[in-house]
Amino acid sequence: MRRIILFLAIVTATGTATATPIKGGYLGKRIIVNAEMSYMPNYSSWKDLFMSYNFQYGGKVHVVTGRFTEIGVSYNRYSLGAHQRYDTSLSNNGKITGYQVGLTYRKYRKSRGGLAPLGKFVDVNLFYHDDKYNVVYENIQTFAPVIHKSRGISGSIGFGTQGIFWDRVVGNAGVRFGGPIYRFFEEKSTSDIGNNFDYMQQRLMYKDFFSVFFGVGIIL
Amino acid sequence: MLKPFLKSALFWLIPAAVFSQQTPNMDNYQPARSSGTLPPDVLQTTTEKYERSKQQINTGQSEELQKAEDNFYLQTNYAVDQILHSGAILVNDSMGIYVNRVADSLLAHDPQLRAQINIYILRSTVVNAFATDRGSIFITVGLLTRLHNEAELAFVLAHEIIHFKRRHVLTGYIEGVQMAEGEGKYSATTAENRFLKRHSYARAQETQADEEGFDMLVASNYDPHAAMGAFDILEMAENPFTDTLFHKSIFEDNHFVFPSKYYADTAKAYKIDEDEEDHDLATHPSVQKRKKNMKRRFSKLGGTDTTGSIFLVSESMFYRVRAMAMFEEAALHTNDGEFKEAIYINQSIQKVYPRNYYLQKEMVRAIFGTTVKKNAPFAFDDLSALLEAIFSGDIEEDDKTDVPVGQQARTKSFISSSDRDGWNVAAVKYAWRVHTMFPEDKDIAFWCRGLFRELTVENNLTIRDFQDNDSDMVRIGNMIMSDTALVHKLKVDTPIARWQVAIDHLDKDSLGATKYWEFAFVEEMKDSAFVQMFKDAMAYADSLEALEDIEDDMTSKQLSQLEKEENEAFFGPQGLKKVVVINPIYQSYDSRIPNGMLDVRKSIDGRTQMMNAMMESANTVGLQCEVLDPENMDSTDTDRFNDLMIFNDWFAQKGNFKEGDGLPVQQEQMNQLAAKYGTNYFMWCAYYTNREPRKGTVFRALSLAFAPIAPLVAYRLATPREDVYFVSIVYDITTGKPVWGVQREILKQKPTDARLKLQMYDMMRMLASPKKQKS
Numbered sequence: 001m002r003r004i005i006l007f008l009a010i011v012t013a014t015g016t017a018t019a020t021p022i023k024g025g026y027l028g029k030r031i032i033v034n035a036e037m038s039y040m041p042n043y044s045s046w047k048d049l050f051m052s053y054n055f056q057y058g059g060k061v062h063v064v065t066g067r068f069t070e071i072g073v074s075y076n077r078y079s080l081g082a083h084q085r086y087d088t089s090l091s092n093n094g095k096i097t098g099y100q101v102g103l104t105y106r107k108y109r110k111s112r113g114g115l116a117p118l119g120k121f122v123d124v125n126l127f128y129h130d131d132k133y134n135v136v137y138e139n140i141q142t143f144a145p146v147i148h149k150s151r152g153i154s155g156s157i158g159f160g161t162q163g164i165f166w167d168r169v170v171g172n173a174g175v176r177f178g179g180p181i182y183r184f185f186e187e188k189s190t191s192d193i194g195n196n197f198d199y200m201q202q203r204l205m206y207k208d209f210f211s212v213f214f215g216v217g218i219i220l
Numbered sequence: 221m222l223k224p225f226l227k228s229a230l231f232w233l234i235p236a237a238v239f240s241q242q243t244p245n246m247d248n249y250q251p252a253r254s255s256g257t258l259p260p261d262v263l264q265t266t267t268e269k270y271e272r273s274k275q276q277i278n279t280g281q282s283e284e285l286q287k288a289e290d291n292f293y294l295q296t297n298y299a300v301d302q303i304l305h306s307g308a309i310l311v312n313d314s315m316g317i318y319v320n321r322v323a324d325s326l327l328a329h330d331p332q333l334r335a336q337i338n339i340y341i342l343r344s345t346v347v348n349a350f351a352t353d354r355g356s357i358f359i360t361v362g363l364l365t366r367l368h369n370e371a372e373l374a375f376v377l378a379h380e381i382i383h384f385k386r387r388h389v390l391t392g393y394i395e396g397v398q399m400a401e402g403e404g405k406y407s408a409t410t411a412e413n414r415f416l417k418r419h420s421y422a423r424a425q426e427t428q429a430d431e432e433g434f435d436m437l438v439a440s441n442y443d444p445h446a447a448m449g450a451f452d453i454l455e456m457a458e459n460p461f462t463d464t465l466f467h468k469s470i471f472e473d474n475h476f477v478f479p480s481k482y483y484a485d486t487a488k489a490y491k492i493d494e495d496e497e498d499h500d501l502a503t504h505p506s507v508q509k510r511k512k513n514m515k516r517r518f519s520k521l522g523g524t525d526t527t528g529s530i531f532l533v534s535e536s537m538f539y540r541v542r543a544m545a546m547f548e549e550a551a552l553h554t555n556d557g558e559f560k561e562a563i564y565i566n567q568s569i570q571k572v573y574p575r576n577y578y579l580q581k582e583m584v585r586a587i588f589g590t591t592v593k594k595n596a597p598f599a600f601d602d603l604s605a606l607l608e609a610i611f612s613g614d615i616e617e618d619d620k621t622d623v624p625v626g627q628q629a630r631t632k633s634f635i636s637s638s639d640r641d642g643w644n645v646a647a648v649k650y651a652w653r654v655h656t657m658f659p660e661d662k663d664i665a666f667w668c669r670g671l672f673r674e675l676t677v678e679n680n681l682t683i684r685d686f687q688d689n690d691s692d693m694v695r696i697g698n699m700i701m702s703d704t705a706l707v708h709k710l711k712v713d714t715p716i717a718r719w720q721v722a723i724d725h726l727d728k729d730s731l732g733a734t735k736y737w738e739f740a741f742v743e744e745m746k747d748s749a750f751v752q753m754f755k756d757a758m759a760y761a762d763s764l765e766a767l768e769d770i771e772d773d774m775t776s777k778q779l780s781q782l783e784k785e786e787n788e789a790f791f792g793p794q795g796l797k798k799v800v801v802i803n804p805i806y807q808s809y810d811s812r813i814p815n816g817m818l819d820v821r822k823s824i825d826g827r828t829q830m831m832n833a834m835m836e837s838a839n840t841v842g843l844q845c846e847v848l849d850p851e852n853m854d855s856t857d858t859d860r861f862n863d864l865m866i867f868n869d870w871f872a873q874k875g876n877f878k879e880g881d882g883l884p885v886q887q888e889q890m891n892q893l894a895a896k897y898g899t900n901y902f903m904w905c906a907y908y909t910n911r912e913p914r915k916g917t918v919f920r921a922l923s924l925a926f927a928p929i930a931p932l933v934a935y936r937l938a939t940p941r942e943d944v945y946f947v948s949i950v951y952d953i954t955t956g957k958p959v960w961g962v963q964r965e966i967l968k969q970k971p972t973d974a975r976l977k978l979q980m981y982d983m984m985r986m987l988a989s990p991k992k993q994k995s
Contacts, residue, residue, distance in 0.1 A: 041928055053928070067982060113944065113966025118978050120969070164974035173932060212928045 034060040034217030070106040094135040102127035133200040144191040152183035178208035242539035256312035257855040288397040307865035310341040347457035351380040364545035365461040369530040371446030378433035443528040464568035471646040476740035482637040487630040562586035564631035588667040589884040595678035645737040672757035793989035798844035798899035805906035833980040843988035905948035909971035
């Protein structure tokens with residue numbers, strides 16, 4: 001994890017160095033600190049699809065590197081409700097929690113009048129994510145806590161629009177599509193009595209499939 | 221049948237006679253320019269004027285009418301400022317000073333009213349005069365050219381002063397609002413009748429202005445007969461100010477004549493509309509009706525009222541001002557791309573001022589413009605490009621007609637009928653003749669070079685296509701002497717007269733491959749400077765061909781790479797140190813607003829923000845930027861106001877020509893301006909915003925069912941569609957070529973302040989950033 005943070009720090013520093021005054025974005029302001037929240041449907045069932053949502057929230061630091069481009073780093077936390085009912089005597093009321101750190105390359109759409117950091121954009125995101133599934137059985141005691149873990153890489157592509165208000169504040173909204181790319185660590189809890197690990201994989205698989213995001217930020 | 225003709229002939233004979241007698245010395249005529257100090261009318265911002273006008277709102281009337289009046293002040297101030305700020309008017313120029321003195325004389329008894337009125341000369345060839353609610357009266361150059369005496373001018377002014385005094389512009393607007401809303405007297409009638417009543421109201425205002433203007437004329441001791449003269453001018457307003465004979469011989473000499481078929485044998489006289497009936501949709505009563513009304517009013521006068529002077533201020537000044545207006549009109553036609561009209565007007569005035577430097581120079585300019593337009597290729601890829609070309613004037617209007625009405629139509633028909641080669645040859649001959657008369661003039665030399673290039677590049681003619689002696693011309697001309705039928709066609713027996721008959725009547729076999737223009741340069745080719753200029757143009761044509769050959773040899777990949785590099789160079793960084801922005805445009809349209817959809821308030825505010833953003837951004841990126849606009853001037857900036865006029869003329873002409881074509885601008889003047897402002901780079905820029913209802917409401921409403929995107933959908937359902945269009949072009953005025961440009965269609969995006977600032981910043985940054993080195 002330290003190595004990843006170090007890597008992100010280097011990327012940010014490089015971005016800042018690239019953003020010389022002459023190449024700056026909004027009137028020479030080049031760094032944007034952003035808080036973003038996104039929510040995505042729950043694909044567990046038809047009922048969940050319309051009634052249940054997962055939320056993700058976090059912060060981003062973006063750097064305007066050119067007339068139409070930004071790069072950024074982000075940190076997000078999420079909590080996915082993971083309720084399962086197996087039969088009359090067993091139900092799981094657990095949660096999948098996790099965080100992800102990522103890199104974003106954002107391109108403002110010249111053809112649609114975009115000009116960094118304003119207007120319609122497309123962004124490509126690459127995340128390292130670390131997930132934990134805390135299984136909680138309601139009607140049964142297990143001998144040890146049931147915790148499944150996984151880590152991996154996921155990616156997404158987003159389409160959105162960003163506006164600037166009062167010369168300082170940015171607001172953005174849009175949609176993203178994505179999914180896991182590679183999973184390199186899995187740890188199943190041996191004390192689990194259900195097929196919860198598979199369920200966790202399925203939930204994470206579809207977490208980034210479709211999301212709607214809203215963000216507010218400040219131009220430094 | 222004869223009556224209209226006689227009337228028309230009389231109308232044109234009178235000015236012609238006066239014209240020939242009253243010919244002020246115009247040898248050293250310089251184009252009309254503003255002088256003295258700039259008045260507050262020009263300098264104040266629209267907002268300032270609007271705030272001041274608002275104080276006049278009648279608070280005793282209904283709230284709706286107060287709102288309508290408020291809107292009127294906003295719109296009218298904006299519209300008038302569009303004229304005042306565009307450089308289209310002259311301030312304190314000789315013509316304006318004289319016209320204002322006539323107003324002094326007219327209102328000598330009412331100094332309070334006089335103090336509220338400012339009269340400006342509007343640089344337009346259209347015959348018109350109009351008043352605003354603010355007391356600004358505009359008289360066009362076109363109207364001045366048609367006046368026969370000062371009293372006629374006084375009547376026109378009196379008419380407009382009454383419009384102002386009676387607040388006709390405001391009451392007419394309020395009437396329009398009531399009509400649209402179906403209020404007041406319009407409440408119990410159909411939409412059609414409301415419309416007709418509105419126009420009837422406008423005609424009543426005109427009649428009032430006529431009648432009270434007539435009374436003012438009488439009261440100020442001007443000859444009341446002048447009112448009739450003013451109506452005569454109105455009757456002929458669509459026609460040029462003179463119907464002087466045009467003959468093709470002005471382009472011919474002993475070695476060059478055009479075939480007679482290009483020149484219409486006769487030209488009809490102009491006809492006067494004798495219709496006395498008002499048209500339902502006309503805002504003015506018919507001229508005949510107005511004349512009749514004036515006659516009735518005149519008959520009621522008695523004693524000394526029926527007499528008066530036709531000149532109270534100065535007769536000599538009047539004739540000078542009229543001559544100036546005529547000189548100006550010749551140039552204005554060229555500025556507007558009406559080259560044939562310019563040629564006609566110019567040749568007419570030249571009959572009185574034959575070797576006048578200004579006229580000769582303007583003639584070459586107009587001829588140059590015509591030639592370039594005539595040679596413009598008709599290569600359009602699709603229908604939309606063709607339509608665009610038609611509307612932009614890239615396609616020459618076809619004025620060919622067998623029996624033209626008036627000498628101007630005869631001129632236009634002649635130029636349209638003549639073939640490209642022959643016309644270009646004639647153009648070169650004329651320009652060269654003027655160049656030898658005024659060899660010091662760099663503009664004339666520039667146009668000469670341009671005409672040679674047109675000859676070699678567009679018409680593929682070289683010096684070898686022309687004969688350096690006239691032996692063949694004489695030989696072929698002599699052939700007609702053996703044909704008795706043709707001999708009778710000779711009016712005089714000279715070699716060129718024989719040649720004229722030969723090219724008109726001999727068949728192709730007799731003429732061989734000889735072109736009628738082949739001997740055109742027999743005299744000119746004796747001049748080594750002429751030959752050298754011709755050869756230079758041939759070398760230029762060769763260099764273009766060589767360039768084309770290189771491009772032909774390139775692969776499609778190389779070509780696309782070349783195009784990419786050219787695009788990058790044009791749209792990319794420029795490394796400029798200074799740029800001057802001319803009259804930036806900001807207009808905000810909103811489909812919810814009736815009458816033109818222009819949101820005046822937003823347009824005014826947006827323009828101010830745009831100019832501020834430009835200056836701030838330029839400072840940020842270290843680019844020197846000057847915005848040439850009356851809003852940035854003070855009363856002593858008359859020179860800059862004149863410069864603004866020149867630049868606006870230049871940009872208007874730029875719009876009339878395709879890229880790569882020459883431009884009939886006075887280049888020397890532009891070079892001087894570049895030196896004066898310390899930069900070659902001048903920008904035209906416009907920012908438009910548009911607001912209209914979104915389409916697809918039903919689909920959006922259905923999409924609301926999908927909750928994740930519901931907030932976005934709801935936002936779109938609740939807000940209109942907004943678009944932004946931003947265009948900016950920077951020209952190097954010393955070469956006339958655009959060096960940088962941006963054209964953005966920012967669709968479905970809000971025109972926020974941030975967007976405006978960002979676009980301005982990006983533009984300035986791009987202009988200031990160092991140019992990329994070519995690979």
